[in-house]
Amino acid sequence: TPMEEGSDDLTSRLSLDGGRFYKYDHYDHLNHPRPPSRPFAINLLGCRKFLTVRIVGAAKEEGGEGGKFNLWCMDGETEKEWQVQGRTWEEFKELRRKLTELRPSIGQVAFPKEVNGSTGLNLFGTRERMDLEGRRVGLEKFLRKISTLVYTSNLHPKSREIMHAMQEFLACGEQEFKVSDRSRSAALRRAVQCYTARVFLLPVLDILVAQFVAGVKGSLPTNAQIVNMCKQPERGSLKAATAEGLERVRGFLQQLFDVVSEGCKEDLKGISEREFYKGPEMNEERIEKIVKSGVRRQVEAEVYVPLRSILSRVTVNAYRREDVEMKKRVEGLKGQEQAFYNIPEQLRSPTRYGRASEILANGIGKSTLPKDKLDAIVSSAGAIVDIFKEEGLGGEGGPGDKSLGADDFLPIFINCVVNSGLDRMVSLCVLVNGLVDEGSKIGETGYYMATFEAAVEHIKVMVVGEGGECVFLREEEEEEGGGVGEEGGGGQDVDKLERMLATSGFMG
CATH class of the missing domain: 1.20.1050.80 (VPS9 domain)
Known part of the structure; x- marks a missing residue:
């Protein structure tokens, strides 16, 4: 929305460019990026620009109704992954408050409603039960939106502060972001993965992945069904469900891989042909293999990670007998x-x-x-x-x-x-x-x-x-x-x- 003259909104404050002051913009185009009224520079030193974030676990919080959430994070620039355990509902609200102070338009980003007893308001304004899974999904969408604003929205004078606030919440300060492999092949793989991560910011792919993940979660056995299946000899039904679920995910991974590889062929070729990645060991066959590896890795991060918990639960219980016997063998x-x-x-x-x-x-x-x-x-x-x-x-x-x-x-x-x-x-x-x-x-x-x-x-x-x-x-x-x-x-x-x-x- 247009901002009035003299507004204290951060997006209307003055910025300095070459000794001259000018307004950043009269609009904060959070969801519809457009060039700013005049060029300006933002220092992104220390900012992690390729973070993939998923909330992979949720549990009830003792003495509270908001829940506690476990986060899985991956930095595309260094290929490092880590987990953040036990972020609370109150911590999420505090993060949103900080971000909104830095950029008020972040208040437009969907965020789960406050719990009122056992109910909350859904998007259509009707009252419905606010379950833990629904809150997890809403919080994950919020995190993924904010962590990618540098690509999906206009740059903002406070972009650096916003990214640093997100990184603090994701415990980036506790991680050591060092590139362990500086070879040309590893650098090319990282570049391809970072590019692929940006491709998945397209709404059509985001929606497609979300629908598939929800479908798989709904098709795999529930906890109660797993318990009953474990009573069967050799757990044949559970093993069959495991095989069916893995095959479904494998097929979707391959389809998405093909979509990105074929649809973005020219871009991927352009990346691999940069002078930095050229060398005697980088022949055409090797480059093709590296590019495929980078694409595949990000595709798995987008699809497999949100399904990892339920796939693991089904697989581990289907083959628990074999795993226990194997553990005994290894110990011996x-x-x-x-x-x-x-x-x-x-x-x-x-x-x-x-x-x-x-x-x-x-x-x-x-x-x-x-x-x-x-x-x-x-x-x-x-x-x-x-x-x-x-x-x-x-x-x-x-x-x-x-x-x-x-x-x-x-x-x-x-x-x-x-x-x-x-x-x-x-x-x-x-x-x-x-x-x-x-x-x-x-x-x-x-x-x-x-x-x-x-x-x-x-x-x-x-x-x-x-x-x-x-x-x-x-x-x-x-x-x-x-x-x-x-x-x-x-x-x-x-x-x-x-x-x-x-x-x-x-x-x-």
Whole structure:
């Protein structure tokens, strides 16, 4: 709306440009960007300009009705992700108050209504029950709108202060934003991901993703249904629901990936052809792979992250028996020497291939996106090959005397998987394999993913024999162990699942 002369609104205050004062603008075009009346500069030093934010969890607040919310954040410029736990309704209101003082038009952005008893006003003015999920959705939309104003709205004299207030709320000050990989390929991937993040600011894509996420959440089993399905032998119905849900998400991820890759082909080509990314190692095939990686990563951030909680809940409970048995196997194998895994003496590493195990632990255990988990598997396998070369393993003749073939590689990889300390490995395989794009199931990536799955299958039947040797159980011996909710399983009973569902998070 037009502002009157002499208004104290921040958007009508005077700005300095080359020694001359002029009004910023007579309108604050929050939702309809347009060029300002005259050019001006805003210092965005210290501002994180590519933040992806999702509210991934909500819980009732003791002594209050507003709720507590867990946030997932990712910075596109550094590829860093982190979580903010327990932001309260009062903290959200205080953030909105601060932002509105800086830029009054932010008051136009939709924000959940105050709770009046157990009811609130919806967008149409009628009274309805204000549930926790509805509030979560409203607060998430508010955060995502404000964190992207630098792209979706006019720049404002207080843009820097607004971004800093948002960053304080998102605990950016507690993070270390350092680029760990400064190679051309990593820089290009980050640039493509940042570009893709801006593409998803288009209202048509935002609405499309929101509708799909809501549809998937409504189609997957509820907590009560999960409890009943867990009473069935082998939990077949729950596993079928898991497979169906993952396939639905995988298909949508692929469709969105194709839309961005094809629809924005010229822009993506223009980014990759910049002089900064040119180098002898950056051939056409490699560039294409990097661009696809950047697009895919952001597509997963937009679609998978808001579905992660419910997908994890269904997957983890469907394969809880297998995961519990796997955990028992891994605990029994920890601390075993390399000889136990039948690794030939000339291939045993002085460092026990520790670097490869660390990549699995950090890249899989501490990451959210399926793409990152898959990349960690590939990187870990690559580290094994690098260690093999660096330490001169292979034979009496030293480096190169013996190549690292598939039969040699698998025992080493099994050793690394056990030492990584990963939790819920069976669920992990189901998740990554269920969401991976078809292109990643072939070539080097597909080979290493298949090798990881083979390693998990081997660990399922490995035990330490009476003489300390590696023994593989027969199928009937493996089945005698029972499972979760079954006699002899040693796991949680089905009647405890309702309490467990609320805390069944998935791998960090």
